[in-house]
Amino acid sequence: MGTIYSKQERCHLAEINYSRALEINPQSSVILCHIGIVQHALKQTEKALKTFNVAIANNPKSPLCKFHRGSIYFALGRHAEALKELEELKEIVPKESLVYYLIGKVHKKLGNTDLALMHFSWATDLDPKGASSQIKEAFDPSIGRTTSSESPTSPAAEEFLADRRPGLQPEALNFGNLPDDSEDSF
CATH class of the missing domain: 1.25.40 (Serine Threonine Protein Phosphatase 5, Tetratricopeptide repeat)
Structure with missing residues (x-):
């Protein structure tokens, strides 16, 4: 459901559903990455960076999380x-x-x-x-x-x-x- 809401650009509902999925699987770097993407779309950049940091700590080789964190750093001028x-x-x-x-x-x-x-x-x-x-x-x-x-x-x-x-x-x-x-x- 989070993915569907995300594709519909209903980011708040996407974040709620991804958070529910995270309750089921709290160590999932994939779910955390999706939450970070949605948070960034909601202009919650610092919160998104923290989420990506947790996701990468759970899976240091997650390419999608690393790409999005790098993109955020670039957008922030870092x-x-x-x-x-x-x-x-x-x-x-x-x-x-x-x-x-x-x-x-x-x-x-x-x-x-x-x-x-x-x-x-x-x-x-x-x-x-x-x-x-x-x-x-x-x-x-x-x-x-x-x-x-x-x-x-x-x-x-x-x-x-x-x-x-x-x-x-x-x-x-x-x-x-x-x-x-x-x-x-x-």
């Missing part, structure tokens, strides 16, 4: 923490273009243009169809759009997925062939 999180994530999911794209955006914000270009290039190599226009926009916002607005919920995910997967919610990212969180299953 670029060093975002970069650390994303570099760890890159080791877990080395073929996920979205990770490289967000690392490129962090490096761009830090003024490391050469590292930004390198990571954007790797993102393009991993997903040639989805990355090219977003990477061009990262360096020249006037390309393709008249205004640039970064979403507080998941800036890189929404920009990157806009053309790549229309209608896909940031919480539904496909990190292909990830290890499942089987220890978290009911």
